[in-house]
Amino acid sequence: MKMTLITRRNALKLGLAGGAFALATPSQALVEIVVTGGNFTPLPIAIPDFASSDPSFGAEIAQIVRDNLKRSGLFVPLDPASLPIRVGDVTNEPDFASWRTASVDALVMGSVERGAEVASQVRVWDTQASAQVVGKSYKTDAQNYRRIAHIVSDAIYASLSGGSGYFDTRILYVAESGPKANRVKRLAIMDQDGFNVQYLSSGKALTLTPRLSPNGASVAYTSYEDGNPQVYVAGLGGASKKLINGAPMSFAPRFAPDGGSVVFSVSNGGTTNIYQAGVGGGNPTQLTSGAAIDTSPCYAPDGSRIVFESDRGGSPQLYIMGAGGGGAQRVSYGEGSYSTPVWSPDGTLIAYTRQSGGQFHIGIMKPDGSGERILSSSGQVQEGPTWAPNSRVIGFFREPGGDAGPSLHSIDIWGRNELNLKTETFASDPSWSPLRA
Amino acid sequence: MRSVTPLIAVLRAAALVVLVVAVAACSRNGAGGGTGVGNLGPGGGAPGSQQEFLVSVGDRVFFETDSSSLTPTAMATLDKQAQWLNRYTNYRILIEGHADERGTREYNIALGARRGSIVVNYLVSKGVDQRRITTKSFGKERPVAICNDISCWSQNRRAVTVVQ
Numbered sequence: 001m002k003m004t005l006i007t008r009r010n011a012l013k014l015g016l017a018g019g020a021f022a023l024a025t026p027s028q029a030l031v032e033i034v035v036t037g038g039n040f041t042p043l044p045i046a047i048p049d050f051a052s053s054d055p056s057f058g059a060e061i062a063q064i065v066r067d068n069l070k071r072s073g074l075f076v077p078l079d080p081a082s083l084p085i086r087v088g089d090v091t092n093e094p095d096f097a098s099w100r101t102a103s104v105d106a107l108v109m110g111s112v113e114r115g116a117e118v119a120s121q122v123r124v125w126d127t128q129a130s131a132q133v134v135g136k137s138y139k140t141d142a143q144n145y146r147r148i149a150h151i152v153s154d155a156i157y158a159s160l161s162g163g164s165g166y167f168d169t170r171i172l173y174v175a176e177s178g179p180k181a182n183r184v185k186r187l188a189i190m191d192q193d194g195f196n197v198q199y200l201s202s203g204k205a206l207t208l209t210p211r212l213s214p215n216g217a218s219v220a221y222t223s224y225e226d227g228n229p230q231v232y233v234a235g236l237g238g239a240s241k242k243l244i245n246g247a248p249m250s251f252a253p254r255f256a257p258d259g260g261s262v263v264f265s266v267s268n269g270g271t272t273n274i275y276q277a278g279v280g281g282g283n284p285t286q287l288t289s290g291a292a293i294d295t296s297p298c299y300a301p302d303g304s305r306i307v308f309e310s311d312r313g314g315s316p317q318l319y320i321m322g323a324g325g326g327g328a329q330r331v332s333y334g335e336g337s338y339s340t341p342v343w344s345p346d347g348t349l350i351a352y353t354r355q356s357g358g359q360f361h362i363g364i365m366k367p368d369g370s371g372e373r374i375l376s377s378s379g380q381v382q383e384g385p386t387w388a389p390n391s392r393v394i395g396f397f398r399e400p401g402g403d404a405g406p407s408l409h410s411i412d413i414w415g416r417n418e419l420n421l422k423t424e425t426f427a428s429d430p431s432w433s434p435l436r437a
Numbered sequence: 438m439r440s441v442t443p444l445i446a447v448l449r450a451a452a453l454v455v456l457v458v459a460v461a462a463c464s465r466n467g468a469g470g471g472t473g474v475g476n477l478g479p480g481g482g483a484p485g486s487q488q489e490f491l492v493s494v495g496d497r498v499f500f501e502t503d504s505s506s507l508t509p510t511a512m513a514t515l516d517k518q519a520q521w522l523n524r525y526t527n528y529r530i531l532i533e534g535h536a537d538e539r540g541t542r543e544y545n546i547a548l549g550a551r552r553g554s555i556v557v558n559y560l561v562s563k564g565v566d567q568r569r570i571t572t573k574s575f576g577k578e579r580p581v582a583i584c585n586d587i588s589c590w591s592q593n594r595r596a597v598t599v600v601q
Contacts, residue, residue, distance in 0.1 A: 209542060271551075293548065
C-alpha cells in the first residue's frame with residue numbers, strides 16, 4: 001500500500017519551451033462535449049501513441065487512455081493506425097490543417113518516460129480552433145505506472161466534457177466464490193478498469209457491504225466473524241476493529257463525510273434502528289427509534305442530513321432526517337419499494353434500488369424526491385448503487401439467480417452506456433473510491 | 438439452470454448434516470473420552486434426539502414475501518417445537534432468520550432478524566425459557582434451495598430452529 005505520491009495537486013501547466021510556438025488563447029471549446037441529456041454524440045478523439053524512449057511503453061500508456069475514454073461513453077477514440085501521425089509530439093504545435101483534413105477535431109499528444117518515477121506530458125488540442133485546450137505534466141510512482149495513464153485520462157476528460165474525471169480511482173467490492181448455498185465472500189479492491197486486484201480478507205467469515213472512507217484509506221464493512229453480523233472498520237490492508245460492542249447485530253455502515261464516524265444499523269429484538277459511532281470507539285448515538293426496519297443510511301456530502309430506508313409506512317421507502325436524528329421526511333413515493341439510497345458526491349442526486357413490477361431498478365432522484373429517473377431495469381436482482389467521484393457514473397451489481405454469481409456494472413446518470421466491469425471472480429457490493437490523492 | 442431441489446430432499450440433506458455434527462459433538466464431549474462412532478438410525482430418530490426434532494417435529498417455518506407474520510402452518514410447527522423443547526430442556530436453541538434473494542442485502546439482514554425475533558417471541562409465549570435462545574440473521578446469504586423462481590424463494594424465506 002506504500003506509495004510515494006507526486007500527485008495531481010502538483011500538476012503543472014506546461015510552459016512553452018523557448019517560445020517554440022505561440023500559445024493560442026484558451027479554446028472556445030468548439031470540440032467540447034455538452035452533456036445536458038441523454039442525446040449527445042460521443043466525441044471522436046485522436047490519440048497517437050505517446051512519445052517515449054521505450055516505444056512499446058508509450059503505446060501501452062496511450063492504449064490505457066483510449067480504453068478509459070472509450071468506456072466513459074463520451075468519446076470515440078479513433079483507430080491509431082488511421083491517424084496522420086502514429087506517435088505523439090508534445091514539443092511542437094500540431095499541423096492543424098492535416099488533422100482537420102483527417103476529420104479530427106480533438107487531438108491528444110502525449111509523451112511518457114519511466115525511470116525512478118513515471119513522468120508524462122500531455123496536450124489536448126482543438127484542431128478547429130487551432131488552440132490548446134489543456135497542457136499538463138504529471139509524475140507518479142513507477143510501481144504503479146498505470147496511474148499515469150488514468151491521471152492523463154482524467155485531464156482529457158475534464159478538459160473536454162465539462163465535468164471532472166473518474167479514472168484515477170479504485171473500486172472496493174466483495175469477491176465471491178463457491179456454491180451459492182455456502183458462498184465464500186472476501187473483500188477485494190481493484191483499479192476502476194479492473195487491473196491491480198488485491199484481496200483484503202481471507203474469506204473465512206462472510207464479509208459484506210464494504211464502504212470506503214472519504215479519503216479512500218479506510219473501509220467499513222459487515223462481517224460474520226463473531227457469529228452474528230457486526231460492523232468493522234480497518235485501514236486498507238490493515239488490522240480490523242469491531243466498531244461497537246454489545247449490539248446483537250450491526251450492519252449497513254457508511255462513513256460520515258469527515259471520516260471520523262460511521263452511521264449504521266443495529267437489529268435488536270426484531271427492530272432495526274440507525275446509530276452513529278466514532279471510528280475510534282465510544283458510545284454509539286441512536287438516531288432513529290421505533291419498531292420498523294430503518295437501514296442503509298447514507299450522509300449528504302455536507303454531513304448535514306442522512307438519507308435512509310425504512311418500512312415504517314409499510315413497504316420500504318426513502319426518508320431524510322437531520323444528521324442528529326429526528327424529523328424524518330419521506331422522499332420516495334413511487335410504486336413498489338425503495339432501498340439502498342446513496343447521496344451523490346456533488347449533493348444533487350440520490351441513487352437507489354427500486355423494486356416494482358417484479359423488476360429491480362437502479363434509479364436516481366433529487367434529494368427532494370423530484371426528477372426520478374430509472375437508469376437500469378432487470379428481472380434479475382440488481383442493487384447496491386455507488387457513485388463515481390464525478391457524480392456522473394454509478395456502479396452497481398446484478399445477480400442472475402440460481403448457482404450463478406453476481407457481476408459489477410456501471411451506467412451513467414443519463415441511463416446510457418451500461419458496462420459490465422470485468423472481475424476475475426463473481427463480484428458484488430461495489431464501493432467507488434474518490435479520486436486518488 | 439439447476440432444477441428445483443424438492444423440499445424433502447433438502448430436509449433429508451439437512452438432517453444428515455445436523456446428525457453428523459451431533460456425532461462429532463459426542464465424540465468431543467463423550468464422558469468416556471473414546472472415539473465416538475454412531476450408526477444412523479432409521480426413521481425419526483430416538484426420542485429426544487436432534488434427529489427426532491428435525492424429522493418428527495420440523496425445524497423450520499416459512500414466510501410469505503417480505504413478511505414476518507406467522508402462517509397457521511408455521512404456528513402449528515412452532516407449537517410442536519415448543520412442546521418438544523419444553524420436554525427436552527437440555528438443549529440450547531439457535532433461531533436463524535433468513536430471507537430470499539429478491540431483496541437488497543441490508544434490508545434482508547434486518548428482515549431475517551425480524552423473522553427470528555417473531556419465532557423467539559412465539560416460542561417464549563409457549564413456555565420456552567428465553568435464556569436458552571439466541572438468534573442470528575443470515576439475510577439472503579445462506580439460501581437452502583438454489584434456483585431462480587418462486588419454488589426456491591419460498592423455501593429460503595425461513596426461520597430455522599437449531600437445537601444444540
